[in-house]
Amino acid sequence: MELLPVRDVTACCGPLTREAISDENAVNLASSLKALADPARLRIISMVAAHEDAEACVCDLTEPLGLGQPTVSHHLKILVDAGYLTRSKRGTWAYYKLVPGALDGVARLLVTV
Amino acid sequence: MELLPVRDVTACCGPLTREAISDENAVNLASSLKALADPARLRIISMVAAHEDAEACVCDLTEPLGLGQPTVSHHLKILVDAGYLTRSKRGTWAYYKLVPGALDGVARLLVTV
């Protein structure tokens, strides 16, 4: 599944309940929401935000999540592809950070007020 | 999958990135998001909001969605179970309405500001 970065999704249109959403935009927004709609990925976002310097490597997440390293890397890739996280490699470690405004963008599409 | 109504999910905790989310809350929030993470269901929400009196019956949705009647009923049930829509039957028709504040509740959990 090819994912549109969140900023592209949110740039397109107004809130879901304020104007009728097009078929294409519905597909894109659904993809962005699907990337969030998993317990492990929500916890990853929360843990990255809570970690010092607001970034974390795979090794910081594996044990508290109770998941294998390949599984954590898999979830991180989905979040990066969707535009919620960035990845920067330093040495053998890969550090993940929140993309500022990404969550707010999708939240703004859901709000009715 | 048994679903917690959105209001119960949003009553539990603060924004995802402001405080670490618990495993249980992550499961519940993921379920609420999963109910939204489908193009047909996003369009249903948008179409119900846009319809006159902000309510619509199954027959209003089937043709514009391009889906069969059982499929539309299936999606509506998921949205009702998740707490986004209410169902009221009048005669042979079933009318669906948005639950006020439901979308805002889940949006508030995603926002970072």
Added chain:
DNA sequence: CCTTAACATTGACGGTTGTCGATATAAGAG
């Protein structure tokens, strides 16, 4: 009653998803 209309439910099918073990890649240490 009987028919018709609107909707819900069931059962089935192909496609997707989350998880893991095994393996590949990349970079620092010695």
Added chain:
DNA sequence: CTCTTATATCGACAACCGTCAATGTTAAGG
């Protein structure tokens, strides 16, 4: 160069999901 460590990728498998055709349910009209 070799070994170790951190991470990514691959292949497989069970579970889940969206869709439809067929059938069940409920209510209005004759």
